[in-house]
Amino acid sequence: MAIKGRGTDQNPHNRFAPRVSVIEIDASNPDPAATSPPTHPATAVRVERARSLISYNDSPDVPFDRSINPYRGCEHGCVYCFARPTHAYLDLSPGLDFETQLVAKTNAAEILRAELAKPSYRCAPITLGANTDPYQPIEKQYRITRQILEVLWEHRHPCTIITKSQLICEDLTLLAQMAREKLLKVMLSVTTLDDDLKRKLEPRAASGQARINAMAQLADAGIPVGVLAAPMIPALNDHELENILTAAKQAGAESAGYILLRLPLEVSELFEAWLQEHFPLRAAHVLSLIRQSRDGKTYDSQFHSRMRGNGVFADLLATRFQRSCRALHLNENKTVLNSDRFRVPSAQLGLW
Numbered sequence: 001m002a003i004k005g006r007g008t009d010q011n012p013h014n015r016f017a018p019r020v021s022v023i024e025i026d027a028s029n030p031d032p033a034a035t036s037p038p039t040h041p042a043t044a045v046r047v048e049r050a051r052s053l054i055s056y057n058d059s060p061d062v063p064f065d066r067s068i069n070p071y072r073g074c075e076h077g078c079v080y081c082f083a084r085p086t087h088a089y090l091d092l093s094p095g096l097d098f099e100t101q102l103v104a105k106t107n108a109a110e111i112l113r114a115e116l117a118k119p120s121y122r123c124a125p126i127t128l129g130a131n132t133d134p135y136q137p138i139e140k141q142y143r144i145t146r147q148i149l150e151v152l153w154e155h156r157h158p159c160t161i162i163t164k165s166q167l168i169c170e171d172l173t174l175l176a177q178m179a180r181e182k183l184l185k186v187m188l189s190v191t192t193l194d195d196d197l198k199r200k201l202e203p204r205a206a207s208g209q210a211r212i213n214a215m216a217q218l219a220d221a222g223i224p225v226g227v228l229a230a231p232m233i234p235a236l237n238d239h240e241l242e243n244i245l246t247a248a249k250q251a252g253a254e255s256a257g258y259i260l261l262r263l264p265l266e267v268s269e270l271f272e273a274w275l276q277e278h279f280p281l282r283a284a285h286v287l288s289l290i291r292q293s294r295d296g297k298t299y300d301s302q303f304h305s306r307m308r309g310n311g312v313f314a315d316l317l318a319t320r321f322q323r324s325c326r327a328l329h330l331n332e333n334k335t336v337l338n339s340d341r342f343r344v345p346s347a348q349l350g351l352w
Contacts, residue, residue: 007077219252226255234289
C-alpha cells in the first residue's frame with residue numbers, strides 16, 4: 001500500500017547481503033505491525049566524513065567526465081531513480097531506505113579544496129547532481145552544495161548543476177556571479193507538468209511548474225539554463241515531451257535533452273510494483289513498450305543505447321525531440337564553460 005509522501009513502500013533486501021531475513025506470519029495470531037511498513041516513516045540523516053569527493057567516468061553517454069554528489073540517497077523519492085541501487089553499497093535497501101536513510105558529506109568543501117590542489121589535477125567542468133539531487137530538501141539545513149559552490153567560485157572552477165528543485169534559487173546571487181565568468185550552467189529536470197502524476201511519481205520534489213518558474217528566475221539572472229525531459233516513460237508521460245520543451249523555452253531555456261526511462265537492478269522491481277499500485281490498467285502496456293525499447297528486457301546497460309533505447313517507440317521519441325528542438329530553436333547556441341580561469345588552491349590547505 002502506498003505511503004503518502006514516499007515513492008515506494010517496499011524495501012527489497014540489499015543484494016550484497018549474505019543472508020536475507022523473511023518474516024513468517026503466525027496464522028493463529030497474526031501481527032500486522034510486524035509486516036506493515038510505518039505509515040509515516042521519518043527521514044534520518046547521518047553524517048559522513050568523505051575521504052574523496054570527485055567521481056570520474058569515461059562513459060560516452062554523458063557530456064562530462066567528473067561529478068560530485070554532496071548526499072547519498074534522495075528524499076525526493078522518485079520511484080524510477082536509477083541511483084537507488086547505490087544504496088546497497090551502504091548495506092541499505094534501494095527501496096524505502098533510499099529516500100529515508102540519507103547521508104550528508106559534511107566535510108565536502110575541504111576535501112574538494114584538497115583534490116583541486118593536487119599537482120595531477122587538470123581543470124574541466126564538474127557536474128553536481130549526476131546521481132542524487134544536490135538541492136534535495138536536506139540541503140536547506142546542511143548547505144553542503146552551497147559550500148561546494150563557494151569553493152568552486154573561489155578557485156574559478158566551472159561546473160554544471162542538475163536539479164529538480166526550486167531551492168536552487170536561494171543561491172541565485174552566487175550562481176549569477178559564476179555565470180558572468182562563464183563558470184556555470186544549470187539543467188532543470190522536468191518529468192511532468194501534471195501535478196497528480198508528479199505527486200505519485202516524485203512525491204517530495206517540486207511541481208513541474210515550480211521547476212519552470214525556477215528556470216525563469218535563473219534565466220532572468222543571466223544564468224544559462226536548460227531542460228532535461230527525464231525520464232520519458234512510455235504511455236505515461238511521453239505525451240508531454242513537446243509541452244515540457246515549449247514551457248522551458250518560454251521560461252528562457254537555451255538547451256534541452258531527454259532520457260528514456262532506465263530501470264537498472266532493483267529499480268525494475270520497484271517501478272513495476274509502483275505501476276500496479278497506481279496504474280493497474282495501464283501497467284502491462286507501459287512495460288510492453290519499455291521492453292520493446294530495451295531488446296525485450298526492462299533495462300539494457302549497453303553504452304550508446306541505455307539513455308535512448310532502440311526500436312520503433314525509441315526512434316519515434318528521438319524524432320519528436322529533434323523536431324521540437326528545431327522548432328523552438330533549442331540547442332542552437334549552448335554555453336561553453338571556461339576552464340582557463342582556474343586558480344589552484346594554496347598548498348597550505350588547513351587539513352594539517
